[in-house]
Amino acid sequence: MDKFEDIQAFITVVDAGSFTAAAERLGSGKSALSRRVSGLEERLGVQLLHRTTRALNLTETGRSFYEHGTRILADLEEAEAAVQQEHGELRGTLRFALPLSFGVRHMCGPIATFSKQHPKVRFDLDLNDRRVDLIEDNFDMALRIGRLTDSSLIARRLFDVRAVVCASPHYLHVHGVPETPEDLQDHRCLVYSNLSDPEKWHYEDSEGKRSTVKVTPAMVASSGDFLSNAAAHGMGMVIQPTFIASAAIRSGNLVPVLTDYSWPISPAYAVYPPTRHLSYRVRAFIDFLADKFSGIPHWDRDCETLSARQT
Numbered sequence: 001m002d003k004f005e006d007i008q009a010f011i012t013v014v015d016a017g018s019f020t021a022a023a024e025r026l027g028s029g030k031s032a033l034s035r036r037v038s039g040l041e042e043r044l045g046v047q048l049l050h051r052t053t054r055a056l057n058l059t060e061t062g063r064s065f066y067e068h069g070t071r072i073l074a075d076l077e078e079a080e081a082a083v084q085q086e087h088g089e090l091r092g093t094l095r096f097a098l099p100l101s102f103g104v105r106h107m108c109g110p111i112a113t114f115s116k117q118h119p120k121v122r123f124d125l126d127l128n129d130r131r132v133d134l135i136e137d138n139f140d141m142a143l144r145i146g147r148l149t150d151s152s153l154i155a156r157r158l159f160d161v162r163a164v165v166c167a168s169p170h171y172l173h174v175h176g177v178p179e180t181p182e183d184l185q186d187h188r189c190l191v192y193s194n195l196s197d198p199e200k201w202h203y204e205d206s207e208g209k210r211s212t213v214k215v216t217p218a219m220v221a222s223s224g225d226f227l228s229n230a231a232a233h234g235m236g237m238v239i240q241p242t243f244i245a246s247a248a249i250r251s252g253n254l255v256p257v258l259t260d261y262s263w264p265i266s267p268a269y270a271v272y273p274p275t276r277h278l279s280y281r282v283r284a285f286i287d288f289l290a291d292k293f294s295g296i297p298h299w300d301r302d303c304e305t306l307s308a309r310q311t
Helices: 003-016 019-026 030-044 060-084 100-106 108-117 169-175 181-186 224-232 242-251 280-292
Strands: 049-051 056-058 092-098 121-127 141-145 154-167 189-192 200-204 210-214 217-221 237-241 255-257 265-272
Touching: 003 019, 003 030, 003 056, 003 060, 019 030, 056 060, 060 092, 092 100, 092 280, 100 108, 100 121, 100 141, 100 224, 100 242, 108 121, 108 280, 141 154, 141 280, 154 169, 154 242, 154 280, 169 255, 181 200, 181 210, 189 224, 217 224, 224 237, 224 242, 237 242, 242 255, 265 280
Parallel strands: 092 121, 092 141, 189 217, 189 237
Antiparallel strands: 049 056, 141 265, 154 237, 154 255, 154 265, 200 210
């Protein structure tokens, strides 16, 4: 039996909700379809479906096989379209994990543009600051900010994320403007808790000497957007990526300080697992993002007075 036909039969049964409905969709007999799915389970050595007189339910293994099988058939359909057409028509689902704040602020526009160019590509997005397991959670790719700790992933560098220390005009009027990073020890500091050592703020002076200042948190939070808003409300000093802080700086709600010092730069990558076939749509989307974010990102152009260097 053809393996692709077996996968298609199984997926159709799941989508239709019964063997009878699936047989009608495929123009096949119900008993023949049932034998095909049973043969697939026997060949794989696992149970994919729980069968009762009233319903069909996927086993955990069946759910995983369904997700992978759906992707395989979509990739096959896309590959056939690509060789049949001069430029190829991208289609299928693209599962993409990306950081919440960056995704909300800066990814909707690029995804909308890509979707207009390739309307048959469907995005399944996970916007979360947690780091998903791309293989275990069945993602095609992710956008990662920071040094990569998983050396098994294939990565393409997209842009650099610069950081800025800032506070509201009111806070600086009341508490004064710090003249050196060490002065931050005497200030109320708002700390991003998802960092490995959030109370240590790293910097580099004009001579290239790297140092660290340990701050005392007045607030700890897992959302950069919340911390930026808290700083704009006068609650303290904050170190933020410019892709979050630039809008508040441009509006005057936050003021950069200590701009004679360089604060950390974190690379941003598009990553994908090497064990997964890189479909046409994923490859095209990564190329699109690399082109979209080439040069100086617009949020850094908004903060062009900053002079951050690689740390």
